[in-house]
Amino acid sequence: MSDxxxxxxxxxxxxxxxIDPNFADTVVLLLDVDDDGALGVVLNRPSPVSVSExxxxxxxxxxxxxxxxxxxxxxxxxxxxxxWLSDADDVPVGFREVSGPLGVVDLDTPVELIDGSLSGMRxxxxxxxxxxxxxxxxxxxxxxYVVPGTPTDVFREDPATLWRDVLRRQPGxxxxxxxxxxxxELN
Numbered sequence: 540m541s542d543x544x545x546x547x548x549x550x551x552x553x554x555x556x557x558i559d560p561n562f563a564d565t566v567v568l569l570l571d572v573d574d575d576g577a578l579g580v581v582l583n584r585p586s587p588v589s590v591s592e593x594x595x596x597x598x599x600x601x602x603x604x605x606x607x608x609x610x611x612x613x614x615x616x617x618x619x620x621x622x623w624l625s626d627a628d629d630v631p632v633g634f635r636e637v638s639g640p641l642g643v644v645d646l647d648t649p650v651e652l653i654d655g656s657l658s659g660m661r662x663x664x665x666x667x668x669x670x671x672x673x674x675x676x677x678x679x680x681x682x683x684y685v686v687p688g689t690p691t692d693v694f695r696e697d698p699a700t701l702w703r704d705v706l707r708r709q710p711g712x713x714x715x716x717x718x719x720x721x722x723x724e725l726n
Contacts, residue, residue, distance in 0.1 A: 543685040548638020550688040557682040580610035580663040583698040602659040610663025620644040623659040631656040659694040
């Protein structure tokens with residue numbers, strides 16, 4: 540269905556066949572993809588924990604909702620931040636480009652060096668990771684659709700419908716999957 544090659548900035552959209560509770564109905568932003576594997580964060584799993592409870596200095600910089608997102612099952616006690624540059628010519632210290640205006644923000648950087656340079660920032664607890672060839676195998680077996688992402692996918696105020704919305708905008712038959720019922724037997 541999706542012939543795109545996984546690369547940083549692309550999205551992995553879980554197919555109905557993916558029933559692992561860590562990834563069912565998720566949308567994952569790929570941050571790194573190379574011969575050693577891939578790394579990304581789940582975009583549509585906000586947690587009830589506010590950023591101010593865990594990383595108080597960053598609470599004024601993050602986009603609404605000001606909560607930590609569950610980025611994936613790997614290192615859930617660690618935090619990883621994604622930022623959206625306001626101006627491509629004003630790249631702050633502590634920002635590493637992923638794709639276009641999106642990048643990883645080093646949370647050890649003083650907030651004042653980042654604040655004002657970003658249109659949005661989101662903090663994720665944990666991440667999703669795949670070993671060498673593991674992601675390719677999961678794509679080949681039909682667990683993921685690989686599609687282009689946009690910065691607005693990362694910074695939606697309400698990510699509840701992100702899975703459907705990302706599929707809906709895809710060309711051809713892939714868009715049809717956005718209307719599948721949760722339980723196809725009820726159809």
